[in-house]
Amino acid sequence: MSKKKILVLGSNGFIGRNIVEYLSPDVYDIYSPKRQELNLLDTQAVESYMKKTTPHVVVLSAVNIKSLDENLIMYFNLERCSDHFGKLISIGSAAEYDMKNYQPMMKEDYFRKHIPSDTYGLSKFVISNDIESKPRNLVNMRVLGIYGKYEDYTRRFLSNNICRALAGMGISINRDMFFDFIYVNDFLKILELFINNETAQRNYNVCTGSPIRLSEIAQVIANTHDKDESVLIKQEGLNPDYSADNSRLISEFGPVEFTKLETAVQELYDWYKNHPNIEQICTQLREAE
Structure with missing residues (x-):
């Protein structure tokens, strides 16, 4: 039996890199072209690549958080080639709901109640809206708060504070809030x-x-660290929740066993602690303080 061909786009990024590592080459034929091999902004190059490889599944995790144009060109260059792949899975974001108007436990039907005004959110909104517009071989995973190895430790809450703890800088929160994080392994x-x-x-x-x-x-991170670590909350009060309802996912696929927060934090902490460049990471954070 031939293996399913999986094309992972954006394999240099946090999510894409984790996807390529996770998918077993014993089960799948994995294609993960770098930009030099496939320029997703080149319409003809994308069409030629799709005709040549005819993947069963395309996973679109490539993104430029600063460019509306590039995100949309990448998506529509793929969408127009939908006859040449089995299915496209777009990695979306709750930013599609508009970060200025988040509500607690947002359901999928909250989509389109507000139009995002930021570049990243608007690009994800347009892609999601196009996928929603008619039934075809496209689906969007609207992911909230994903964290894990390879994420940007300079700005992502968990990795940043784990590295701050390792650097002896203390754990820092601008303002408290309820936040739905999903561990990359569970994603x-x-x-x-x-x-x-x-x-x-x-x-x-x-x-x-x-x-x-x-x-x-933050307290879980502090408890995981070898030494007593302070937790600084800079502003009083609570920011609006960042959360969503996952009942559509669960009702269709069944219950998901999510990793306990303590386990996930310990795994991520150990990964950073044993990282070959941890001293450089700590120095970088100290100098940026």
């Missing part, structure tokens, strides 16, 4: 369900459905 298990199953809907919230206070997460 990958859900992605594999999307790879191997047809979906009834076009858009799915991908999250735990159980938001946690940032201060609670």
Whole structure:
């Protein structure tokens, strides 16, 4: 039996790199071209590549958070080639709901209630809206708060504070809030369900459905660290929740066993602690303080 061909786009990035590492080459034929091999902004190059490889599944995790144009060109260059692949899975974001108008436990039908005004959110909105517009071989995973190895430790809450702890800088929160984080390992298990199953809907919230206070997460990081670590909350009060309802996902695919926060934090902490460049990472954070 031939293996399913999976094309992962954006394999240099946080999510794409994790996807390529996770998918077993014993089960899948994995294609992960770099930009030099496939320029997603080149319409003819994309069409030629798709005709040549005819992947069963395309996973679009490539993104430029600063460019509306590039994100849309990449997507529509792929969308127009939908006859040459089995299915496209776009990695979306809750930014599609508009970050200025988040509500607690947003459901998929909250989409289009507000139009994002930021570059990243608007690009993801347009892509998601196009996927929603008609039934075809495209689906959007609207992911909330994904974290794990390879993320940007200079700005992502968990990795940044783990590295701050390792650098002896203390753990810092601008303002407390309830936040739904999903560990990248759990996201990958859900992605594999999307790879191997047809979906009834076009858009799915991908999250735990159980938001946690940032201060609670910070305390878990502090407890994981070898030394006593202070937690500084810079502003009083609470920011609006960042959370969504995952009942559509669960009702279709069944219950998901999410990794306990303490386990995930310990794994990520150990990964950074044993990172060959941890001293440079700590120095970089200290100098930026």
